[in-house]
Amino acid sequence: MTGPRTPLEATNATDATDTEAERMTHRLNPIDEVFLSMEGEVGLIHGQFLRFGGKPPPLKELHDHLAQRLPGLPGLTHRLTSSSGRQRREPADAFDPAAHLEEQEFPAGTLLDGVLTALVREPLPVNAPPWSMRLVHGYADGEFGICYRVHHSAEDGMGAAHVVSALFGDCGPVDGRRAAAGPRPLISGSMRELVRGTLSVGAGLGRALVPARAWPRAPKPRPERLGVCSAGATSNELRELSRRCGGTLNDAFLMTLWQALNDWSATGEGHLRSRLRTTPVAVRMPLSTRRPGEDALLGNHLTTTVVTLPARGTPFDVAFTQLAGRTRRMRAHGLRPASRALVGILPPALTRWTVRRLLSPQASPLYASNFSLPTALSFRGAPAVDVTPLGVLLPGNALSVTLLSHGEQVRISFLYDRALPEAEQLAGLWRAALDTLSASA
Structure with missing residues (x-):
């Protein structure tokens, strides 16, 4: 499928001083x-x-x-x-x-x-x-x-x-x-936000340990079983859909994902597709705990939450209202500042145990993230005409989706285990869902 890859010979080497290494x-x-x-x-x-x-x-x-x-x-x-x-x-x-x-x-x-x-x-x-x-x-x-x-x-x-x-x-x-540099001060919210956020973390942990609808755990994929499909749109298309329905661009992303999953699971066999036809889909989403000015911090500064998509067959306007309400409550629950504080305060072993449980594949069948890049990206004076995200496939999940905004361009990509039948159709179904929902809105 691919031609030869040519490693570049090493040409430069840099050594840090002892002072720099310590710092x-x-x-x-x-x-x-x-x-x-x-x-x-x-x-x-x-x-x-x-x-x-x-x-x-x-x-x-x-x-x-x-x-x-x-x-x-x-x-x-x-x-x-x-x-x-x-x-x-x-x-x-x-x-x-x-x-x-x-x-x-x-x-x-x-x-x-x-x-x-x-x-x-x-x-x-x-x-x-x-x-x-x-x-x-x-x-x-x-x-x-x-x-x-x-x-x-x-x-x-x-x-x-x-x-x-x-x-x-x-x-x-x-x-x-x-x-x-390490993270800035841990306490970044009001006491009310911290209390509500801590309760949200506890509720999320409870749902992960004892999910109301346990999703099947996918086997670990081999590299040759990974697949990617992608599609493009404009930011204005998603913003217009979100404005008509009183939501955010992220809500429009989730609504189009909801429709694409409905269409994908409508026919065909497979345990996951059958479950999607009968069970509202629980989507795990990352939330950054970085504060303004902390873009350069190394490592992971995030928490996750589960957003349940509307039930299959729900009328579009009702579905969008339900979804927008769920994401609005998610943003208001103080999850970001509480998670930030808990990671810094709790013993590392307890934090690791909690994070592993919160990522349980039984609580959600897929991971969906949404982020943006600045407009001005270039190399040798040539501007980047397109940027496609490559997401992650959490252990036990067979599917993930990532939306990336770059200027007025939007790219979506699905990373999947090829054991999922016809998963390569998902990006095209998402593009079609955006057209359909925009027309009906």
Whole structure:
């Protein structure tokens, strides 16, 4: 399916001073440690695929570009070590981006989803910071792609968005010392928010341990079983749908997902599809606990919540009202500030136990995330014409969906286990659902 990949020979090496190493060494937080314990899960590598117009550059140009920008991104230049029973990040000795760079050529005419599927099956470098970048070309005339992927233990979705912005934005990354700094004050909400948020965490834990409708656990997929399908839209299409129904862009995303899942499960066999036909779908969504100015924080700073989509057959206006009400209550429950405080206050072992339970696949059959990138992304003066997200597949789930906004463009991608019948149709069904719901609204 793909052509040969050519590693770039190492050309530069940088050594941190003892003072810098001491300053830049820090512990993983308990959420990072949970994802690190899942390191063998092939679905826990996420990132973005950026497409640029023009002739693909030599790989050395991308290497030199990274060498200039990486000093301000310590998360990409740090390796994991163990100290006193806790994992820590510290600067990698003689780090060079060449170990993380490869060039990959596809046959002419390869569809974008075929390119993405091949990329998500690739492993990350071993015994090195857990990320990779590929210069991709050949699949289409007059364009090339750059694919950035990173393990979830190193970055959450917001962190990966910050890295891409720092690498390909108009401005370089912030000072590395600020990027390596620990979280700001833990208490970021009122006492009322903290109490309500703590109760929400407890309720979510209860639902994870004893779900009202337990979903089947999917077997661990092999790399060759992963698949990706994607579709595009404009931000205005989603905003217009949300305005007509009194919701947010995220509500419009979930409503179109609801319709696409209804259409996908309407026919065909398969245990999960049968359940989707008869049971309201519980969707797990990440919520960032970062405060303004904390985009550069390393690691995972998030919590999750479950949003139940409307029952199949519910009239559109009733369904949208139900969904908007559920997400509005979710935002008002103080879950973000409470989760932020609990991660910093509770013993790490208790936090790890709680996070693992909250990610239980029995409580929800899929993971859905929604984030954005800044408009001005470019390489060698060529603007990024399109950015497709590559999401994660949590252990025990067979399907996830990610929506990414980049300027006025929106891209959605579904990552799935190919054991799911006809899952490759989901992106097209989502695009059709957006058209149908926009017309009916």
